[in-house]
Amino acid sequence: MHPAVIAAVAQAMAELPANPHSPHAAGRAAAAAVERGRAQVAQLVGRPPRQVRFTSGATEANAWALHGLSQAARARGVDRPEVLVSAVEHPSVLAWATRVLPVDAEGRLRMDALDQALDELGGRVAALSLMAANNETGVLQPVAQAEARCRAAGVPLHCDASQLPGRLPVDLPPSCLITLSAHKLGGPKGVGALVCAEAPPALLRGGPQERGSRAGTVAVPLVVGMGEAATRCNAQDPSERDALEAACRRLGGRILGESAPRLPNTVAALFELPGDLLVMALDLEGVAASTGAACSSGAAEESHVLRAMGLRGLPVRFSLGPDSRVAPAIAALERVLARARAVGVSA
């Protein structure tokens, strides 16, 4: 986290102890800080501040959007609302899916499958949820194309854009509902937002907060941190990513989604060796990488994203921050691969 973000969070904790929904001066000071954070996040996504509704994170925002849009469809008289999602969505989106749409070998939503589903299910479709960029491969989804299809069919589009800010400019269709996660854009964990013109029916009920759309006291310091981080989101230079990718290829790795447009900060490479073992060895070399998916014990699991792309195995995924330098990671990867190959580890 940027020191300015940490300082903003700490300052809010120290100086804004009141409930932002309280009628007194201290409450108003906290509320002003929340509104400032709201404006900063709105600026990031190019929407009016009133569209930004804070949540406990992306998981809640995804649940709110998809559960809420289903409820709204029911309220319109749809008997069994359908939630369409791509097969590579985050598990917190997949959890709400009634129909999972296939992706191509690069991991991008197949438009023919979307067209077919929209034709077949017609007015029963409550929402399409399509992520902006995949968290395991960095592959960008054809959101604009999908939005055109949805607009023509009168279907709301939800876009989990957690991976986008700080890597690429956030330029999403004005009609879509957007999920954001603060800690993915340089802010603290435990806060996120659902950005939308009209809030779906509430998921958390029992309080008038967030203009009556989401009950629960707003986490003032976290919102302040998210806002501060949002002002620091610049598009990332892909040159370090390119260097790391070239090294992975040279060392025998296969880059996932290689020919698709991708985030400038994510490298996912599949080697002939088990990715979880490589990640452990890299950790012991001081390099933090991951395989993409893990169970609650921390053991790596085969990812639904790779399966959807028709691949098997555990990749090694590197996520680069704005100041990451990949030369040490490349040197560590060379050592790790050489040692594992010398031992002759079987997959």
Next chain:
Amino acid sequence: MSGGVDSSVAAALLLEQGHELVGVHMKLHDAQPTRGDGSDGKHCCGLDEALDARAVAHALGFPFFVMDLREAFRRAVMDDLADTYLSGATPNPCVRCNGVLKFQVLLQRARALGCSHLATGHYARISPQGGLRMAADPSKDQSYFLFPVGPEALARSLFPLGGLHKTEVRAHARRLGLPVADKAESQEICFIPDDDHARFVAAHRPAASGAGEIVDEGGAVLGHHDGYWRFTVGQRRGLGVSVGEPVYVLSIDPDSHRVVVGPPGRLLHHRIRVRDFHWQRRPAAREQPLARVRHRGTLLPCELGSTDDAGGLDLHLLAPARAATRGQALVLYAGEDVLGGGWIQEVSA
């Protein structure tokens, strides 16, 4: 690191000796473990055990990983268990797990991580000559389960508890502030927590059919069973036949599905043929080889035939073994040293 007291103490002792450690918990299967403390550990992969192990590693201050080895375990241990029962024999999954999962697959991965040695909480020792040796505490000795671990693997292995008695291990655990709860000792096979191996075999190999007759040695039908893999040579309980005197399973024929029962006197075996015998070391001229046919079983003096090219070995026991069982391990000792071991293939009086 299982999360239990033994591997935790082993790690702490190595750390005190100045070793640099990496902790690993093996995720081997999806069965839900029963826990010694009476609570159930119901989670995807023995989650509580993994978290216990992680907490110990964190408290002691070394890196820790959970390795998903389910695929290798299924192939080497679960498939073998089902297929051994289907062949009418009685498998020994702990030996398979040690021989393949721990001291091949895990050791290989440890080396890939840059580790020089694999250390476990087993109660066994490595002799100055580099061979496998019984633990100092005979009541905890696990050398029987480790016989397939060859000299190359032993040279890269450490058993920090091998020289200690269980009471000393517990004392170390208290001194180090480590949890001292034992794993459930009653649990015979970790991936079959209800101990119902017959149900596991039927579920793992659903195409298999095994119903048949229970007969006496003369072939007279005494009863019927729903799967011959339910039985183990030497078993008395649960046969469901009544002939006025106690009868035991004498043999199991996987082709006819027949289970032959008879009096206990017919379970005394002097001659055993072993397959896939691997020597740790050959006995010296004056050494009396001793055979063990079950974990911590009596050590039986024996005479050895020669090993053939395929690892077959004939033994003549000077005192009979009771219910030596096809599929179980036979381990040879000289004094405290393990000479080698193999799998029981045939037994006779």
